[in-house]
Amino acid sequence: MIRNYLTVALRNFLRHKGYAAINIVGLAFGMASCLLVLLFVWHELSYDTYHPDHERLYRISTMGGTEADVSLIAGCSENVTPHLRENYPEVEQVFRIQPERPRTVRFNDQAVQVDNIKYAENDLLTMFHMPVIHGSSTGALERPHTVVLTRPIAEQLFGVDNPVGQTIQIDTAHYEITAVVDASPTNTHLKFGIIVSWSSMQESDWRHSWDGGFFKTYVKLAEGTDPDAFESQIATLIHEQIGERLAENNRQAILFLQPVSDIHLYSHCRWEAEAPGNINNVYIFSVVGLIVLLIACLNFMNLSTARAASRASEVGTRKVVGAARTQLMGQFLGETLLTALLALAIALLLVDVSLPAFNGLAGTGYLFADVFNPVMMMIMGGMVLLVGGVAGIYPAFVLSSHRPAHMLRQTNAGHFGGRNFRRAVVVIQFALAVIMIVGTMTVYKQLDYMREQPLGFDLKQKLVMEMPRGAVTFATHNTMKYEFTNHPAVTAATFSTSVPGRWNYQWRCFPTGEAETNMHTINWYGVDRDFLESYDIELIAGETFLPDCRGAMCEGILLNEAAVRTFGWGSIDETPGKHLWAENRPVIGVIRDFHLKGLQSPVEPMGMFIMGEDFRYLTLSIDVNNLRPAMTFVQETYDELIPDELFNFFFLDEDFDRQYRAEQKLGTIFGAFALLGVMIAGLGLFGMASYSAQLRTKEIGVRKVLGATVGNVVNLLTREIIVLVVTANALAWPVAYLAADEWLATFAYHTSLGWMTFAWAALSALAVAVVAVGYQSFKAARANPVEALKYE
Amino acid sequence: MIELRNIAKYYRTGSVNTYVLRRITLDIREGEFISIMGPSGAGKSTLLNIVGMLDDASEGEYSFLGEPVHQLNEKKRASLYKEHMGFIFQSYHLIDELTVYENLETPLLYKKIKGSQRKSMVCDTLDRFQIVGKKDLFPNQLSGGQQQLVGVARALIANPKLLLADEPTGNLHSAQGKEIMDLFKKLNEEGTTIIQATHSETNSAYSRRIIRLHDGWLESDE
Ligand SMILES: Nc1ncnc2c1ncn2[C@@H]1O[C@H](COP(=O)(O)OP(=O)(O)O)[C@@H](O)[C@H]1O
Numbered sequence A: 001m002i003r004n005y006l007t008v009a010l011r012n013f014l015r016h017k018g019y020a021a022i023n024i025v026g027l028a029f030g031m032a033s034c035l036l037v038l039l040f041v042w043h044e045l046s047y048d049t050y051h052p053d054h055e056r057l058y059r060i061s062t063m064g065g066t067e068a069d070v071s072l073i074a075g076c077s078e079n080v081t082p083h084l085r086e087n088y089p090e091v092e093q094v095f096r097i098q099p100e101r102p103r104t105v106r107f108n109d110q111a112v113q114v115d116n117i118k119y120a121e122n123d124l125l126t127m128f129h130m131p132v133i134h135g136s137s138t139g140a141l142e143r144p145h146t147v148v149l150t151r152p153i154a155e156q157l158f159g160v161d162n163p164v165g166q167t168i169q170i171d172t173a174h175y176e177i178t179a180v181v182d183a184s185p186t187n188t189h190l191k192f193g194i195i196v197s198w199s200s201m202q203e204s205d206w207r208h209s210w211d212g213g214f215f216k217t218y219v220k221l222a223e224g225t226d227p228d229a230f231e232s233q234i235a236t237l238i239h240e241q242i243g244e245r246l247a248e249n250n251r252q253a254i255l256f257l258q259p260v261s262d263i264h265l266y267s268h269c270r271w272e273a274e275a276p277g278n279i280n281n282v283y284i285f286s287v288v289g290l291i292v293l294l295i296a297c298l299n300f301m302n303l304s305t306a307r308a309a310s311r312a313s314e315v316g317t318r319k320v321v322g323a324a325r326t327q328l329m330g331q332f333l334g335e336t337l338l339t340a341l342l343a344l345a346i347a348l349l350l351v352d353v354s355l356p357a358f359n360g361l362a363g364t365g366y367l368f369a370d371v372f373n374p375v376m377m378m379i380m381g382g383m384v385l386l387v388g389g390v391a392g393i394y395p396a397f398v399l400s401s402h403r404p405a406h407m408l409r410q411t412n413a414g415h416f417g418g419r420n421f422r423r424a425v426v427v428i429q430f431a432l433a434v435i436m437i438v439g440t441m442t443v444y445k446q447l448d449y450m451r452e453q454p455l456g457f458d459l460k461q462k463l464v465m466e467m468p469r470g471a472v473t474f475a476t477h478n479t480m481k482y483e484f485t486n487h488p489a490v491t492a493a494t495f496s497t498s499v500p501g502r503w504n505y506q507w508r509c510f511p512t513g514e515a516e517t518n519m520h521t522i523n524w525y526g527v528d529r530d531f532l533e534s535y536d537i538e539l540i541a542g543e544t545f546l547p548d549c550r551g552a553m554c555e556g557i558l559l560n561e562a563a564v565r566t567f568g569w570g571s572i573d574e575t576p577g578k579h580l581w582a583e584n585r586p587v588i589g590v591i592r593d594f595h596l597k598g599l600q601s602p603v604e605p606m607g608m609f610i611m612g613e614d615f616r617y618l619t620l621s622i623d624v625n626n627l628r629p630a631m632t633f634v635q636e637t638y639d640e641l642i643p644d645e646l647f648n649f650f651f652l653d654e655d656f657d658r659q660y661r662a663e664q665k666l667g668t669i670f671g672a673f674a675l676l677g678v679m680i681a682g683l684g685l686f687g688m689a690s691y692s693a694q695l696r697t698k699e700i701g702v703r704k705v706l707g708a709t710v711g712n713v714v715n716l717l718t719r720e721i722i723v724l725v726v727t728a729n730a731l732a733w734p735v736a737y738l739a740a741d742e743w744l745a746t747f748a749y750h751t752s753l754g755w756m757t758f759a760w761a762a763l764s765a766l767a768v769a770v771v772a773v774g775y776q777s778f779k780a781a782r783a784n785p786v787e788a789l790k791y792e
Numbered sequence B: 001m002i003e004l005r006n007i008a009k010y011y012r013t014g015s016v017n018t019y020v021l022r023r024i025t026l027d028i029r030e031g032e033f034i035s036i037m038g039p040s041g042a043g044k045s046t047l048l049n050i051v052g053m054l055d056d057a058s059e060g061e062y063s064f065l066g067e068p069v070h071q072l073n074e075k076k077r078a079s080l081y082k083e084h085m086g087f088i089f090q091s092y093h094l095i096d097e098l099t100v101y102e103n104l105e106t107p108l109l110y111k112k113i114k115g116s117q118r119k120s121m122v123c124d125t126l127d128r129f130q131i132v133g134k135k136d137l138f139p140n141q142l143s144g145g146q147q148q149l150v151g152v153a154r155a156l157i158a159n160p161k162l163l164l165a166d167e168p169t170g171n172l173h174s175a176q177g178k179e180i181m182d183l184f185k186k187l188n189e190e191g192t193t194i195i196q197a198t199h200s201e202t203n204s205a206y207s208r209r210i211i212r213l214h215d216g217w218l219e220s221d222e
């Protein structure tokens, strides 16, 4: 019996190759995009869930600031860790971690730049899942000047040899390698290149203070510990130590626990180890992936139903020769399930092919084998059952329920298809496609908008070098600037502690003489005197830094307009002359607001002071027409002045654009899915059009005999589709408008939703529909009417 | 074998019922060879479909071999049909995607007849109708007469008690038609009950009883 069914299915398939291909390929694309989205969602949700006993791992973070200006900080005082070790038996393990700047690492004459250097304590190696490749994790990070390498770094420096016991050089200091661990997976918020023992960290004033000094601290609670109870025990730990000082200026420092596996998606603290994920994107991608699958499924249902309808006669005949209803339903369901299975196989092929591109986009490191984990397999199985079942159940039900006499009498199979059902499907598909087109266009419009907006400073033609710690001092920085500008193509040089788009200092201050409740977090840039001019930042009140100053003369600070507003001073002109606590520094001028960060967030209050240390960034203004000689010159100068470090730089405009990476990613993914959705919907329409043209062969023939022109016939066949697509647009627009509007509202600076976006979406949907239907219509209309009528 | 009591069939067209069959009362015994005659649209096919359980009567009672068909559920009716009836159509209704062999095999599959027995039944039938040479051809590779021969073979393969034929020669030229009629006659002599719908007097001459329908009314029964 099965063979009988399979024979019919296969021969049917071969007889209608075009239809079958459309059906299967469309579904395969839908399934593939759904699988990729699932992989992405899976990856996002799996962050830090692979550590042993991950549900007992927590990070201790601080809720700091004043009541009016609360900020969450991803870390706590360094003193918390030893305190927990001594006094809390429920803390099974605990470690601290502190990032280091990118460094040059050497072994003999090999040198690599390592971005991900972190100081950490030994418990890291056992609390987190870190498979040891060479050496042992026991005590690997106990002694000062020991390091644990991750495999990629070890391989870069040592190839496949076991490097344990060798000594590497980071900057000028030497470190003994005690172990090599596997590379950090992509789904952890803590990624490592080199781990340096905690005891190697430089001693400094800001360490060992109960006030501030935010070190990322991780604990593993003993089994059976109630995390809530533990959290409430340690919440006021800082207040117990320095309660008076905090109360004096109305500050708080409450400790709280964050489950490690929640950090990636749900933690939005300051100074996160890496840019956190966004649960909203997880939702958006899930929805978009499901939409594409839905469009493909509808196609599949539609085409299966239509095809099944034209098999009414087969069904009738089978009944006449004795088929029971359940047997017929089984046959049809079996066929669609089999087709869905075939589509899944092609979908897996598509996933395999697109996996590298997907990994790049989603920041994942999936191998094709990872697709076959038990959960994904179950989902795939469910997908086949659902898609095949839903697509098969309708024809199975409808066709098998009619009395055979009725089925066999039917000359025009179209009567069984459910014409309105098919219309509804087309409307839904195109409505979904239009929503995705509008979504894509909105994302890109917003991206363009953000990129074109004036930033308030000059972004162009700037080469920035991140200087190694200690390479530049107050005494040498002017000569260094001089050396770097000693070339016609380098027009200016300026040092600063930060550049736009990068990390900057944040301190809280309040106006001297005012209530401490007017304390706010201000972003600070330490700069030299050339910064304003070099970055073309406008001074709008008071004066800029004095050309030459000594000691207290240098104390003057500049504030931006946002800071003036934040302190509630009202008038910009009256701002110079005010003072800011903690150090009672005089405000000497006000600068025009400029964007420290991307346009997602409003311009934050910021200030500038003349830097005395931490000469971190050197910005060179380069004449791009002479880029090549300029670059050569800069590199040579660097190698000469800082011979120990590898030359390392970025262009400010490119670097700043990384602020928009998330939106860019969203746009790319949205765009890809929108394209897929529209194409699948178009493909489905193409299939339907060829089917209905076939059904109407006789009608068209008769019309032509009666004198209809090709134009009349094409019009007859395409008019309906145009009405449907217009209806789809009418349904889609309000939904798309609301969704896009909501999304745009999350940006501090955003573009408006123009009618052009909607017009384009409608036009492209219409174009796809007309092309899909038009071809078939022309073919049908141009056919010889005698041929058409012969077959009745 | 068949008892029809006041069978009527109507279709709803708008708000009125259009009657296709009216108060048909008829008894058919085993071994009969009956022709149902009447002009096109008289209701011949409808009556045949009702007798063959391919369609339901709107009113009246129908019993087949003592079973009240109008009261049976679909499953019972299907098994009754499967067990005792074969049906032949004017337009053959073979499954296009299946070869002659596979078409003949299909009813046996639905009757759940085992492989080897099935094979021998199909081969016997191919022999009997002298279509062995055509067994691997598809319906559209056969002439109308050959297709109908396959249709008849398919209807007879499981040795039904009752053979229903709806204008079996309607699409055939007279020589082919005669072949089929001779076959019917032989079958009837071997004991198969046959009811055929036809409007050809030549065909009806083969039968021993003629029922005439006109506009849904039973006009004569001789
Ligand atoms: N599904 C239907 N709906 C409405 N009328 C029908 C349907 N099927 C058959 N008829 C009508 O029933 C009448 C009898 O049809 P039929 O039994 O096929 O006649 P015959 O076989 O004698 O030519 C015809 O007038 C036909 O139009």
Ligand SMILES: [Mg+2]
Residues within 6 Å of the ligand: B044, B045, B046, B166
């Ligand atoms: Mg008829």
